Amino acid sequence: MTQLYVDSDRYGEPPVNLLVETVRNAVTDLVRRKLTQSGGSWSEFVFAASDQLITTQDFEAIERQILSSGYRFAWSAVISARERPEIYREGGAMAANLASFSFEHPEAVVAVADDAGREQRGVGDNVVRRQENVSGVARYVRSSEQVIEYMNRGVPPNTIAIIDDSGGTLTAPILEHFTGIVCAGGTVRSHLGILAREYGIACLMGAKISGIRDGDRIELETSAEAKTAEAYQRGEEMPARIWKLAR
Amino acid sequence: MNSHEISYAQLLETNNLIQNCGDETYWLCVTRTVQGSKLFPVSPYILLSYLNSFYRYPSLLRKIEGQMRAEDIADRARNMGMKIQNSALGWALPNFYLLGRELLLSLGFLRPQDALEDVVCVMDFWKRYMLSWHRNDAHITNREYGHRAQILPDRRLEVFHSDMFQCEPGDALHEAACTFLATASQYGFLVSCESRISLTNSGPYRLDERHEMIVRDFMDLAECSLPWLDGVAQDVPYNYLTVPMAARDCHFSLVDDWGSFESRPEFTADHVVGVGLYTSDALSEGFVPVGMGSREELSGTFQSLNAVLKEATNKLWLRIADWTRDQMIDAGALVYYNIIKDLAHVAGVFEVDDWLTIDPRAQRFRPLLNDEFSNECLGALVGSLSLPNHCQSPYTMMQHSDRPTRTYTLLPYAVLAAEEYVPTSGPIQPGTSHLAPKIDRYRTSAGVLTLEEYNRQARANRPRLCSDKYRFLCETWVKYNHNTALANELYELEQRHSRTLGGKGAKFSPRSA
Numbered sequence: 038m039t040q041l042y043v044d045s046d047r048y049g050e051p052p053v054n055l056l057v058e059t060v061r062n063a064v065t066d067l068v069r070r071k072l073t074q075s076g077g078s079w080s081e082f083v084f085a086a087s088d089q090l091i092t093t094q095d096f097e098a099i100e101r102q103i104l105s106s107g108y109r110f111a112w113s114a115v116i117s118a119r120e121r122p123e124i125y126r127e128g129g130a131m132a133a134n135l136a137s138f139s140f141e142h143p144e145a146v147v148a149v150a151d152d153a154g155r156e157q158r159g160v161g162d163n164v165v166r167r168q169e170n171v172s173g174v175a176r177y178v179r180s181s182e183q184v185i186e187y188m189n190r191g192v193p194p195n196t197i198a199i200i201d202d203s204g205g206t207l208t209a210p211i212l213e214h215f216t217g218i219v220c221a222g223g224t225v226r227s228h229l230g231i232l233a234r235e236y237g238i239a240c241l242m243g244a245k246i247s248g249i250r251d252g253d254r255i256e257l258e259t260s261a262e263a264k265t266a267e268a269y270q271r272g273e274e275m276p277a278r279i280w281k282l283a284r
Numbered sequence: 285m286n287s288h289e290i291s292y293a294q295l296l297e298t299n300n301l302i303q304n305c306g307d308e309t310y311w312l313c314v315t316r317t318v319q320g321s322k323l324f325p326v327s328p329y330i331l332l333s334y335l336n337s338f339y340r341y342p343s344l345l346r347k348i349e350g351q352m353r354a355e356d357i358a359d360r361a362r363n364m365g366m367k368i369q370n371s372a373l374g375w376a377l378p379n380f381y382l383l384g385r386e387l388l389l390s391l392g393f394l395r396p397q398d399a400l401e402d403v404v405c406v407m408d409f410w411k412r413y414m415l416s417w418h419r420n421d422a423h424i425t426n427r428e429y430g431h432r433a434q435i436l437p438d439r440r441l442e443v444f445h446s447d448m449f450q451c452e453p454g455d456a457l458h459e460a461a462c463t464f465l466a467t468a469s470q471y472g473f474l475v476s477c478e479s480r481i482s483l484t485n486s487g488p489y490r491l492d493e494r495h496e497m498i499v500r501d502f503m504d505l506a507e508c509s510l511p512w513l514d515g516v517a518q519d520v521p522y523n524y525l526t527v528p529m530a531a532r533d534c535h536f537s538l539v540d541d542w543g544s545f546e547s548r549p550e551f552t553a554d555h556v557v558g559v560g561l562y563t564s565d566a567l568s569e570g571f572v573p574v575g576m577g578s579r580e581e582l583s584g585t586f587q588s589l590n591a592v593l594k595e596a597t598n599k600l601w602l603r604i605a606d607w608t609r610d611q612m613i614d615a616g617a618l619v620y621y622n623i624i625k626d627l628a629h630v631a632g633v634f635e636v637d638d639w640l641t642i643d644p645r646a647q648r649f650r651p652l653l654n655d656e657f658s659n660e661c662l663g664a665l666v667g668s669l670s671l672p673n674h675c676q677s678p679y680t681m682m683q684h685s686d687r688p689t690r691t692y693t694l695l696p697y698a699v700l701a702a703e704e705y706v707p708t709s710g711p712i713q714p715g716t717s718h719l720a721p722k723i724d725r726y727r728t729s730a731g732v733l734t735l736e737e738y739n740r741q742a743r744a745n746r747p748r749l750c751s752d753k754y755r756f757l758c759e760t761w762v763k764y765n766h767n768t769a770l771a772n773e774l775y776e777l778e779q780r781h782s783r784t785l786g787g788k789g790a791k792f793s794p795r796s797a
Contacts, residue, residue: 097651
């Protein structure tokens with residue numbers, strides 16, 4: 038078997054992630070085969086023969102090889118699972134009935150109702166400290182269809198959007214109409230956190246929540262300290278609580 | 285295959301630049317951001333952009349330098365607010381290229397010495413550009429300066445400071461300005477397909493004991509060299525807007541090479557007490573005020589721009605929501621890869637095929653770019669550094685992590701002995717795109733132009749502040765020559781559009797007035 042220059046690596050360890058390792062092994066095998074096929078030296082191959090010999094079809098074959106083992110990829114953008122549901126896991130999750138849906142984080146800190154009837158259902162990282170806590174009605178926003186519906190019908194007053202997208206684009210046309218945001222991912226420096234700060238919208242990022250359903254009244258502890266860069270760097274928690282309120 | 289001699293000194297310097305980029309990239313990626321998007325396949329497009337950058341940047345930088353030197357373009361950048369600041373030049377130029385190289389190394393497509401002359405070319409261009417752009421603070425990067433960016437000269441800061449309108453929370457200007465900042469930020473994330481590269485901040489600049497100024501730039505707002513803005517941004521009247529912003533009782537403790545800032549206490553709109561508004565581009569004579577005649581005019585201008593950008597946001601969002609995955613990936617990959625395209629606009633050598641297509645050598649990798657592999661591979665490339673090429677001698681303690689890893693593979697000095705290398709990846713190859721073709725319409729300060737006309741005017745334009753007479757009249761010279769006629773001329777030139785300082789020259793200092 039032809040050896041590649043990078044095959045002789047004194048310190049190299051295989052990639053930690055199994056999929057990355059699988060793809061890497063398949064691609065380096067491909068390069069070895071094509072180098073042999075070229076019959077030339079590496080110098081003749083690297084930016085000349087390989088441009089012609091290693092093609093899109095070769096990479097499609099690698100994808101087929103992985104899928105043939107029964108493996109299905111995790112998706113992160115809705116469009117990916119929508120266009121090719123056959124190659125992704127849980128392709129239909131976005132279509133779940135929001136009335137019965139809830140984020141269920143295994144590390145969500147929950148507690149029984151306090152004297153005021155507030156039942157803690159999780160924590161998040163506060164973007165900006167405020168004088169007061171913020172309360173409103175929880176509404177999950179997870180797809181562009183929902184955003185279009187809100188664009189057409191308006192965002193109901195006192196909406197606290199529950200989002201699992203820490204980016205700033207999915208909710209771009211409607212973001213400014215939210216009373217608050219609970220994001221199940223990201224940090225206070227994620228794009229959604231940055232925009233919430235610019236718009237002056239109460240926002241908890243990286244939230245670990247459980248048992249909050251669409252239409253629940255919730256309260257965010259926005260009077261808690263904002264999470265600092267130093268806390269992230271040291272791996273320290275600065276939790277702001279999230280309560281479900283009695284109906 | 286070696287085409288010409290690379291010296292030991294060149295390799296030493298190049299490796300130092302690579303290592304600095306690697307240390308900062310690790311810190312930025314691990315501590316500064318966690319992004320996710322349900323709308324855009326972000327990691328797939330980022331990986332594709334890195335590959336496109338690797339195969340194309342060296343040729344395109346050589347083409348740009350055929351018309352205009354890196355340090356001369358940076359002189360322009362220091363006097364305006366185009367997309368040749370951060371994160372475009374401070375971070376993306378070298379790091380997109382190096383991340384593409386590292387990805388290909390990990391897949392066995394390269395040896396560390398392959399494309400050696402390309403690597404030296406890219407890092408040398410970057411170094412000269414950054415030294416010139418940062419000449420007033422005399423650092424290569426914000427990182428070197430403890431994450432600070434004091435780019436502008438005294439004469440420009442005087443104009444920004446003196447012409448700024450004061451505002452307070454609750455008044456009309458404050459409301460209009462802060463709403464605009466939020467809207468423009470959100471539009472920027474959308475224009476840039478869920479990245480922050482259409483926004484940047486520089487500074488801080490000390491105004492007095494309680495006040496600091498940050499200069500905020502918003503770029504690629506109108507119909508420009510991003511085809512997805514054709515039509516939807518037709519009513520946006522400026523492609524670049526700059527907002528000098530004064531904050532009270534808020535210290536900007538960090539302005540990084542991505543153009544993001546952090547402050548103590550946390551910055552909120554309540555801290556904003558002064559704003560201005562300017563535009564500039566490759567055809568303008570530096571910064572030109574926008575709506576700065578009076579408080580009322582500025583307030584109305586912010587409101588009007590806010591409405592226009594909101595409309596453009598909605599139209600663009602609906603266009604994007606209708607895209608296929610390939611279109612989303614192409615748009616994201618292109619807006620990332622062509623983050624340095626304004627270099628070509630300033631030099632007057634922008635071509636659609638250069639900056640708005642994916643090279644076939646990068647394109648062929650697309651079948652690998654499912655969401656999961658892309659997320660994990662990107663994480664390994666910039667976060668966990670868990671690819672074989674990252675692993676170093678077990679004695680190594682990497683900056684920030686203490687682990688035996690290195691973000692970027694250094695060039696081997698063995699090429700100076702007997703080790704053979706391939707100097708370049710070669711010229712760019714004809715590329716493709718799934719997006720609608722770019723309409724030949726570019727919003728500039730000289731009106732809406734065709735690309736041919738834009739390039740022609742850019743090649744012909746040389747702002748007076750960048751002419752031979754003035755360009756080397758630096759801050760050291762001004763310190764000791766402020767009473768001369770030449771210094772007065774220099775300051776009057778900068779003040780020509782100033783409402784408060786026009787004609788006052790270098791003899792007058794608004795800070796001591």
